[in-house]
Structures are given as C-alpha cells and as structure tokens.
Amino acid sequence: MTEDFSRRSLLRAAAALAGGGLLVGCAPGASRSTTDLSYWHLLTGGDGTVMAGLVDAVNAANLGFHTSQTVLAWGPPYYTKLAMASAGGRAPDVAIMHASRIAGYAPGGLLEPWDLDLLAEAGLHESDFPARVWEKCQYDGKLYAIALDTHxxxxxxxxxxxxxxxxxxxxxxxxxxxxxxxxxxxxxxxxxxxxxxxxxxxxxxxxxxxxxxxxxxxxxxxxxxxxxxxxxxxxxxxxxxxxxxxxxxxxxxxxxxxxxxxxxxxxxxxxxxxxxxxxxxxxxxxxxxxxxxxxxxxxxxxxxxxxDSHTFVLPRQSKVSPERRKHVYTMVAELLKRSVKWAGGGHIPAYQPVATSAEYQALKPQSNYAGIPAYVNYDPQVWFSGAGSxxxxxxxxxxxxxxxxxxxxxxxxxxxxxxxxxxxxxxxxx
Incomplete structure (x- = not known):
C-alpha cells in the first residue's frame, strides 16, 4: 500500500475486502494526544455491554492512557470502513477483527504486525495462547492478531x-x-x-x-x-x-x-x-x-x-506514535487479563491464565467445551473467506x-x- 492511492483504488479495495457495499465515514484524526487511544469494534448487544465494562475498568486503572470506543455495524459495514481507514492510513489505534478475516487484510498492508518484544514487555507470550489459535493469528510468519476468544x-x-x-x-x-x-x-x-x-x-x-x-x-x-x-x-x-x-x-x-x-x-x-x-x-x-x-x-x-475468534489488530496508520502504540499493548494485555467476564457471554478465553483459572472452570456450561481450541477449525485461509464476507x-x-x-x-x-x-x-x- 502506498500513500498516493487514488480514491477509486481505495473504494475498490475496500469493496473487495468487505464483499459488498461501502460505508464511508470519518476516520480518526492525527491530532490526538499520545494518551488518547481509539478502539473500533463491532460488538453490540450483551457482548458490547461487557466490552464497554472491560474498557471502563482498564481506563479506571489509571495506567497513563484513556481508550475511547467506536462501535460500528457488524459485518460488511464494519469491515468496509476498517479497510477504508487502513488504506488511507487514518485508522484507529486498535480494532477487533475476526481471525477468519486476517488473510484478506494482512497481505496488502492493511494491518501492521505485532512486535513480540513489546508484547513480552506487556506480559503476553506465545505460550499464553492455544497453539492453533496463535497459528491462525499469523500470516506469512508474522503475528497480525492477538486473540481475545474462541467462539x-x-x-x-x-x-x-x-x-x-x-x-x-x-x-x-x-x-x-x-x-x-x-x-x-x-x-x-x-x-x-x-x-x-x-x-x-x-x-x-x-x-x-x-x-x-x-x-x-x-x-x-x-x-x-x-x-x-x-x-x-x-x-x-x-x-x-x-x-x-x-x-x-x-x-x-x-x-x-x-x-x-x-x-x-x-x-x-x-x-x-x-x-x-x-x-x-x-x-x-x-x-x-x-x-x-x-x-x-x-x-x-x-x-x-x-x-472463529475475536482478535485485536493494529490497522495501518501513516503516522504511528511510539508512545501511543506502547499504550495499545498495555491496553490489550489488561483486557485479556480481565477476560473471564467476557467468558460470561459463552466465549472461550484465548488467554490461558484466564482459561485455566478456577474462576473460569467454575463457569457452567462454558467450561464444558473449553477444550475446543485444541482442535478448532477456522474458515479456509484465503482472501475471500471469513466472517462478514x-x-x-x-x-x-x-x-x-x-x-x-x-x-x-x-x-x-x-x-x-x-x-x-x-x-x-x-x-x-x-
């Protein structure tokens, strides 16, 4: 992806990725404070309420940043707008993406890979996630997503x-x-x-x-x-x-x-x-x-x-603030550490310290199917597959x-x- 994409190219790319109609809207600006994080997701209903509570809890921890959520309509409208924002380099700091959509976004530079060293500084390691889930979050040998769950x-x-x-x-x-x-x-x-x-x-x-x-x-x-x-x-x-x-x-x-x-x-x-x-x-x-x-x-x-899995991704930005990016790593780590609340909606936590905790194991019937990530199967990995396609x-x-x-x-x-x-x-x- 280059900075001088024509408007027509942007529209065509976004339409192809989303598998249909376009939703054009405002992208985040570049003038935000380095402590103000923008977070896009498509979680509504009960899931949206739980996610809002988790973000509020992380904000209340006073970790040096504040996260603002933007909730967009599930499916093509969400993925179209995310593609548009990424192609223009004016995307949010972090976003939710289904693991099944990574193959359609990572190859063209619409996502940026996660830095394993910065993840380690935030307390996240490959061993903290089921092997098949971690593998699905990679493309061409690089990690493009951090899984929140398996559903x-x-x-x-x-x-x-x-x-x-x-x-x-x-x-x-x-x-x-x-x-x-x-x-x-x-x-x-x-x-x-x-x-x-x-x-x-x-x-x-x-x-x-x-x-x-x-x-x-x-x-x-x-x-x-x-x-x-x-x-x-x-x-x-x-x-x-x-x-x-x-x-x-x-x-x-x-x-x-x-x-x-x-x-x-x-x-x-x-x-x-x-x-x-x-x-x-x-x-x-x-x-x-x-x-x-x-x-x-x-x-x-x-x-x-x-x-499928809800995952955290780093949409492409033309200008990246190192300080704000480091806050994103902390924010994601903190959300994962609190994800037993996310499991209340039926999802299996991807973060293994939570998935193996006594608190999660006590959840019924959720823990009855907690072994599925060991043999999970996602959509075939190809650019036109995945949720909302x-x-x-x-x-x-x-x-x-x-x-x-x-x-x-x-x-x-x-x-x-x-x-x-x-x-x-x-x-x-x-």
Whole structure:
C-alpha cells in the first residue's frame, strides 16, 4: 500500500475486502494526544455491554492512557470502513477483527504486525495462547492478531428432556451419525415435536458451521490457494450433506427452520437438542431453562469443531506514535487479563491464565467445551473467506436446496467448488 492511492483504488479495495457495499465515514484524526487511544469494534448487544465494562475498568486503572470506543455495524459495514481507514492510513489505534478475516487484510498492508518484544514487555507470550489459535493469528510468519476468544459452534441440550429420554450419558459418548440419530429420535418422543432444533434457512453461516464441523470430522481438508484449483474431498462432503439432510425430516428437525424459529423452539421445550453458537448462551440462561452444552460429538472419527475468534489488530496508520502504540499493548494485555467476564457471554478465553483459572472452570456450561481450541477449525485461509464476507453465502447458494431435500448433495457441492475456483482464478484485490 502506498500513500498516493487514488480514491477509486481505495473504494475498490475496500469493496473487495468487505464483499459488498461501502460505508464511508470519518476516520480518526492525527491530532490526538499520545494518551488518547481509539478502539473500533463491532460488538453490540450483551457482548458490547461487557466490552464497554472491560474498557471502563482498564481506563479506571489509571495506567497513563484513556481508550475511547467506536462501535460500528457488524459485518460488511464494519469491515468496509476498517479497510477504508487502513488504506488511507487514518485508522484507529486498535480494532477487533475476526481471525477468519486476517488473510484478506494482512497481505496488502492493511494491518501492521505485532512486535513480540513489546508484547513480552506487556506480559503476553506465545505460550499464553492455544497453539492453533496463535497459528491462525499469523500470516506469512508474522503475528497480525492477538486473540481475545474462541467462539465455536456447539450442541446444547435440555437436561430435563435428556434425563426423561434416558440419553444423558449417551450424549457424552456419541461416536457415529447413527447414534446421534437414535438419541435425537428418543428426544423427539419426549417433546412430541422435534428432537433437534437447527435453524439454517436463508443463513449461509449456519449451514456452513455445521457442514464444516462434520466435514473436518471425516479427516477431510479444504485447501484454497489463489491461482490453483480448490483441493477438496467430494466423497466426504457428500457423506456429510447426506447425513445433515437426513436430520431435516420434519421429525428429528424442521426441514426448513430459520435461526429465530429454532431458538424459540428450543427455549419453549419443543426440542431436546440445539445446534448453535456459544453466543446463544446468554439468551438460554436468561430464560432459566434447564440447559447444558458440549462440543458437537465426534461422529465421523476425527475430533473437530468449527469456530472463529475475536482478535485485536493494529490497522495501518501513516503516522504511528511510539508512545501511543506502547499504550495499545498495555491496553490489550489488561483486557485479556480481565477476560473471564467476557467468558460470561459463552466465549472461550484465548488467554490461558484466564482459561485455566478456577474462576473460569467454575463457569457452567462454558467450561464444558473449553477444550475446543485444541482442535478448532477456522474458515479456509484465503482472501475471500471469513466472517462478514460472501464466502458462506456462496455455500448457501449451492447447498440450501440440498438441506431442503430438493437437491443432489454431489451436484450442490460441485456448484460450490466451481464458485470457489472462479474466485481462486482472480488476483487478490489488495
């Protein structure tokens, strides 16, 4: 990236990175005090409230700086504006980015790498993070992100229904699709409606999260390298898609449920199981329903789970204040040290001194799935994948009919791969 980018180039780069529409707004100015830090994130709702409390706590510690938050709309609006600000060199001091988006931002100079020596001075080391999470935060041998959490796709269950159906022990020892189907069928007999709630209609993210979890459980990989054809395992994909479709039979689970319907159904006791992200936990706990959670059982032989991570990144700035930058390292370290509060929202803390603490281990059901970072799987690392991009929508465009029972699994997956190959033929926009 150079200082003399044309306006058209900036717009084109930002649009490509965000996968869609533009949101143009004011970027932070260069006249701030060296003790005034700007922090952008896309955390709203309960997560936003918790993050605001954490920032307030760090500010109250009087560490020589003050952090001001800017909260932007989740998804393309956020990532577009972050790309625009970085390309113009007028970005915030620190920002939140999903780990799955790093490959789209780091190569073109939209992010600056973290200095390992300064991290050590702030008390942060590689050994403080799960190996797979730390690895995902790197690009081309440099560290471009510091993980705050891992937020996986998990299996919730109604403990009262499970006990009545006699499947509580079985849920913790499932080893095959057939065993899962048997448990779900028994729960359906208890609820009288469905055994499983899974909302996916019109939601590529939900379709992809379950598919990729089970696909990786077969031991299959998906390698996407620009300029090369996608390396995939079609047989594994067809096996997984066929199984998912078998669950969506209007008995075990609704054939055409969306996210809101699935959550409501589970909340009202009309199902015994629920596939959802850990971010769903606060709603379930607020309803005071009898709920527990565990990693999605290993049904295809290999332990695997889909997840993403919220990470701290250093957006590119044309002029960097060394003093303010050092304060950023301290600020991030202090947020991580307080992240047990962040875990209250269902997330798994990435900072291991917190994740292994007695306070976190006492959180239930959060600590039940605390081992997932050891075998977590993120989106394939390529510039067009990740949270808030169109990658998962491409999956939905080709396989939603398969989920609905109207399409052939092999043809649907072929369509998705063909779409990927077209994107891989294009040069990276930035």
């Amino acid at each position: 996986p796709f998990v299996l919730y269950y109604n403990t009262d229904h499970a006990e009545k159906a006699g499947v509580t022990d079985a849920l913790h020892s499932l080893k095959s699709p057939e065993e899962f189907t048997e448990v779900a069928t028994k729960l359906q007999a208890v609820t009288g409606k469905h055994g499983l709630s899974y909302g996916y209609l019109g939601d590529g993210s939900q379709m992809w999260r379950l598919f990729y979890t089970l696909y990786r459980q077969t031991g299959a990989d998906m390698k996407l390298v620009p300029g090369q054809r996608a390396e995939v395992d079609k047989d594994a994909a067809v096996q997984v898609l066929t199984f998912i479709r078998s669950l969506l039979n209007d008995k075990i689970a609704s054939r055409s449920g969306d996210g809101g319907t699935a959550t409501s159904e589970f909340l009202h006791g009309e199902s015994g199981l629920f596939f959802g992200g850990v971010w769903e936990l606060p709603v379930l706990k607020d309803a005071k329903m009898p709920v527990d959670a565990l990693p999605i059982p290993t049904m295809f032989g290999t332990q695997a789970a889909y997840a 169109d990658f998962q929508n491409y999956f939905a465009e080709n396989v939603q009919n398969v989920y609905l029972g109207n399409g052939d699994p092999g043809a649907g997956f072929d369509g998705f791969v063909a779409r990927l190959n077209k994107l891989l033929d294009r040069p990276q926009p930035v």
